[in-house]
Amino acid sequence: MENAVMAQTAAMPIFSGETGLTRYLEEIRRFPMLEPQEEFMLAKSWREHGDRDAAHRLVTSHLRLVAKIAMGYRGYGLPISEVISEGNVGLMQAVKRFEPDKGFRLATYAMWWIKAAIQEYILRSWSLVKMGTTANQEKLFFNLRKAKSRISALDEGDMRPDQVKLIAKRLGVTEQDVIDMNRRLGGDASLNAPIREDGDSGEWMDWLVDDTSSQESRLAESEQSNNRHKALGEALSVLNERERRIFEARRLADEPITLEELADEFGVSRERVRQIEVRAFEKVQKAVRDRVAAMERSEALAGTNRGTEASSASTGIFNEYVDKRMARAKPSSARHTSRTSALPTTSTDGKYCVASA
Numbered sequence: 001m002e003n004a005v006m007a008q009t010a011a012m013p014i015f016s017g018e019t020g021l022t023r024y025l026e027e028i029r030r031f032p033m034l035e036p037q038e039e040f041m042l043a044k045s046w047r048e049h050g051d052r053d054a055a056h057r058l059v060t061s062h063l064r065l066v067a068k069i070a071m072g073y074r075g076y077g078l079p080i081s082e083v084i085s086e087g088n089v090g091l092m093q094a095v096k097r098f099e100p101d102k103g104f105r106l107a108t109y110a111m112w113w114i115k116a117a118i119q120e121y122i123l124r125s126w127s128l129v130k131m132g133t134t135a136n137q138e139k140l141f142f143n144l145r146k147a148k149s150r151i152s153a154l155d156e157g158d159m160r161p162d163q164v165k166l167i168a169k170r171l172g173v174t175e176q177d178v179i180d181m182n183r184r185l186g187g188d189a190s191l192n193a194p195i196r197e198d199g200d201s202g203e204w205m206d207w208l209v210d211d212t213s214s215q216e217s218r219l220a221e222s223e224q225s226n227n228r229h230k231a232l233g234e235a236l237s238v239l240n241e242r243e244r245r246i247f248e249a250r251r252l253a254d255e256p257i258t259l260e261e262l263a264d265e266f267g268v269s270r271e272r273v274r275q276i277e278v279r280a281f282e283k284v285q286k287a288v289r290d291r292v293a294a295m296e297r298s299e300a301l302a303g304t305n306r307g308t309e310a311s312s313a314s315t316g317i318f319n320e321y322v323d324k325r326m327a328r329a330k331p332s333s334a335r336h337t338s339r340t341s342a343l344p345t346t347s348t349d350g351k352y353c354v355a356s357a
Helices: 002-011 018-028 036-049 052-060 063-071 080-097 106-125 135-150 161-171 175-184 215-236 241-252 259-266 270-302 307-314 317-328
Strands: 342-346 352-356
Touching (some): 018 080, 063 080, 063 106, 106 135, 161 175, 215 270, 241 270
Antiparallel strands (some): 342 352
């Protein structure tokens, strides 16, 4: 049915550009207005029998309505020919869905479809950036200028807080929505535009700050991460099978296994499992320190100045990694908390101390 209506548009007057507006308006005035009864019969004929001539008459008799509504949107800087064309599409959609038995005129029903089509076109075309995605944003886009003129807030730039609060209350939106839309309505600005007209000061893009880390920093972080994983992997090799199982289950797993579960698995007491965990921690910690010392000696023999950097970056490899894993882990039961509250760690000078969990 929609294709039938679209096929009849070939006989409709068209125009392009502002110069053809007067001629277009004169042509659409030639189409007669419909009486209520005649409109009802044409709509019934189209809806029940698919009469294309009836649909064509319904569309052409309301072209003046589209032009009148489109004129109200001339302030957005878009070609009026495009605005009217979009409005005509909305009119065709209204004719397609019009139900004459409801008891109201086509103009009343079509007005909303015409406005919706025009507003969607404006939102889609007014800026390179998508303007309206919610009902509140669309409401602000089409009513903010009018609301600002009513309170004489005609200055460029941001509005005063009291003005923002008043407009937000009148339009039923948040103050932040008003601030954001007011800034958007300032129009698009190219980052390649010169800062000054003389062109000698460069472009705005030259002053943008890149917040991402440099390639050198990313490379250093990647190397440090690789060293961390390699150090831990080598350190775990000093553990026997049971120690490694308990250490990984208690310290490296996202969901730590309880002491009771491990005690049942190995057939020992929970206290024995805790002791094995502490001993495994000490072994791995010592293995990491030994590897760091080896790295320092290697750097010193190479005659580079990276020895100090390697030391400071690697000293906390093991503790940092395990601490992060433990921070993410969620204890499955609180029953073993008191038994693990005294686990050994190292102070800044490398000596053992007891830290409360």
